[in-house]
Amino acid sequence: MITPHQRVGPNSDGKESMTGSGKAIPSVNRLRVFEFILARNASRDLENYCPLAISYNFRMKNTFDIIVIGAGGMGSATAFELSRRGHSVLALEQYQLGHLFGSSHGHTRIIRKAYYEHPDYVPLLHRAYERWHDLEQRTGRHLLTSCGCLSLGTLQSELVRGVMASASQHRLNVDYLDSAALKTTYPQFTMPGNFVGLLEHGAGFLYVEDCVQAHLDAAIELGASIHAEEPVLNWSANRDTVEVTTVQGTYSAAKLIITAGPWLPELLREFGYPFTVMRQIMWWINPIGAAAFRRDRFPIFISETPEGYFYGLPMLDQRGVKVARHYGAEELGGPNEVDGNVGEQDEAPLRDFLGKYLPGVNGDVSDAQTCIYTLTPDRHFVMDAHPEHANVFIAGGFSGHGFKFASVIGEIMADFAEKGGTDLPVGMFNIGRLLGNPPADEAVE
Numbered sequence: 245m246i247t248p249h250q251r252v253g254p255n256s257d258g259k260e261s262m263t264g265s266g267k268a269i270p271s272v273n274r275l276r277v278f279e280f281i282l283a284r285n286a287s288r289d290l291e292n293y294c295p296l297a298i299s300y301n302f303r304m305k306n307t308f309d310i311i312v313i314g315a316g317g318m319g320s321a322t323a324f325e326l327s328r329r330g331h332s333v334l335a336l337e338q339y340q341l342g343h344l345f346g347s348s349h350g351h352t353r354i355i356r357k358a359y360y361e362h363p364d365y366v367p368l369l370h371r372a373y374e375r376w377h378d379l380e381q382r383t384g385r386h387l388l389t390s391c392g393c394l395s396l397g398t399l400q401s402e403l404v405r406g407v408m409a410s411a412s413q414h415r416l417n418v419d420y421l422d423s424a425a426l427k428t429t430y431p432q433f434t435m436p437g438n439f440v441g442l443l444e445h446g447a448g449f450l451y452v453e454d455c456v457q458a459h460l461d462a463a464i465e466l467g468a469s470i471h472a473e474e475p476v477l478n479w480s481a482n483r484d485t486v487e488v489t490t491v492q493g494t495y496s497a498a499k500l501i502i503t504a505g506p507w508l509p510e511l512l513r514e515f516g517y518p519f520t521v522m523r524q525i526m527w528w529i530n531p532i533g534a535a536a537f538r539r540d541r542f543p544i545f546i547s548e549t550p551e552g553y554f555y556g557l558p559m560l561d562q563r564g565v566k567v568a569r570h571y572g573a574e575e576l577g578g579p580n581e582v583d584g585n586v587g588e589q590d591e592a593p594l595r596d597f598l599g600k601y602l603p604g605v606n607g608d609v610s611d612a613q614t615c616i617y618t619l620t621p622d623r624h625f626v627m628d629a630h631p632e633h634a635n636v637f638i639a640g641g642f643s644g645h646g647f648k649f650a651s652v653i654g655e656i657m658a659d660f661a662e663k664g665g666t667d668l669p670v671g672m673f674n675i676g677r678l679l680g681n682p683p684a685d686e687a688v689e
């Protein structure tokens with residue numbers, strides 16, 4: 245009899261398992277075992293003790309309309325949307341669901357519309373908000389909390405100019421605070437005299453793990469098969485079908501969607517795309533004088549300082565204020581090069597920033613976690629068909645700002661799988677640009 249805490253398969257010894265690229269990945273805590281694993285194991289157990297059972301169709305289904313590789317932020321949303329549209333879906337995840345080795349953990353993600361990165365993201369953001377609210381209603385979970393977002397920089401900074409451009413082009417509700425107003429309204433910040441602030445009222449934060457789990461729960465309820473702890477070893481495609489081989493077996497489908505996050509560079513290495521990954525650290529710090537850093541008095545902030553980009557969120561729980569540096573670390577080849585431990589040397593840039601610009605938050609660290617960005621050279625996303633296979637689609641390279649879009653990215657990838665393209669504005673995310681070949685009318689500015 246297989247109990248919920250056992251698992252049949254190559255990882256059942258609790259030791260290291262291998263990714264498709266043959267690299268060692270950490271063993272995982274197996275306490276959370278999901279119903280679908282239990283069902284799968286029960287069927288295998290039955291096969292072991294009663295071979296005849298196989299001929300009575302106790303084997304698990306291995307043919308699907310669409311297979312999704314990776315059940316993190318984007319894969320969970322894609323699996324949900326495909327299931328919602330009535331497709332049979334298999335999502336394959338190499339680790340436990342909700343694991344800490346990729347990009348979609350760390351309690352919160354900022355969501356905002358006055359998008360300094362490029363005004364063309366704004367229509368997608370309008371849709372993303374709608375879809376997050378739909379997911380809240382469908383699952384009865386609270387996922388998105390409204391909170392003002394204050395952008396801090398000089399008038400010449402990329403951040404301030406970018407927020408202003410998106411706000412004016414899309415008529416977004418953003419208040420301008422000159423240097424004096426900034427000091428009076430938010431005395432918690434001690435920015436240089438030439439800094440201004442832009443306060444976006446429609447911003448907020450998402451509870452990142454809950455969002456992923458909500459998409460997965462909703463997908464499972466609609467009939468999706470989600471296999472955790474089942475690394476994909478390789479896949480192949482011909483004109484009509486794709487085959488995906490995992491540590492458990494081989495599955496086939498009409499279409500394949502790859503949402504492998506930081507593992508994408510490895511999966512596409514042969515094509516020479518210049519994806520890299522970057523180790524980032526999220527810090528939670530007990531502020532000095534907690535009341536000044538609650539959400540009623542302290543906004544989400546993003547700042548472009550001479551020391552780089554730093555951002556943070558107000559105190560949401562006993563861990564204190566969340567603060568992190570955005571970018572600023574070495575670009576690496578893949579997750580296997582990322583050190584998952586946080587050391588004393590990591591703290592120096594943070595202390596420098598806090599000491600200069602946010603002294604009230606320069607208290608004791610209560611928690612710290614590493615997380616991985618998957619970068620493209622222009623820091624814009626990739627959502628496109630595979631360069632060689634019209635029935636394989638890729639969503640990746642979210643460059644440290646993708647999570648807020650996950651709800652709409654599920655729709656975009658479902659559109660790709662259904663009709664090879666989407667009516668949503670995604671032209672700037674074509675993969676060809678990474679090799680200097682954007683479609684003629686869709687070049688990134």
Ligand SMILES: Cc1cc2nc3c(=O)[nH]c(=O)nc-3n(C[C@H](O)[C@H](O)[C@H](O)COP(=O)(O)OP(=O)(O)OC[C@H]3O[C@@H](n4cnc5c(N)ncnc54)[C@H](O)[C@@H]3O)c2cc1C
Binds near residue numbers: 318336504507508615
């Ligand atoms: C510190 C930090 C802060 C961030 N802050 C923000 C923010 O405030 N706002 C925002 O919008 N975005 C933010 N982001 C970016 C956002 O979190 C990411 O863009 C998003 O989570 C990426 O999701 P993903 O699905 O591509 O990757 P992941 O969530 O990592 O999912 C990829 C999944 O694929 C699985 N996988 C890979 N290879 C295989 C295989 N061979 N077989 C099976 N499974 C496989 C992985 O295990 C993983 O679970 C932040 C990111 C970090 C790291």
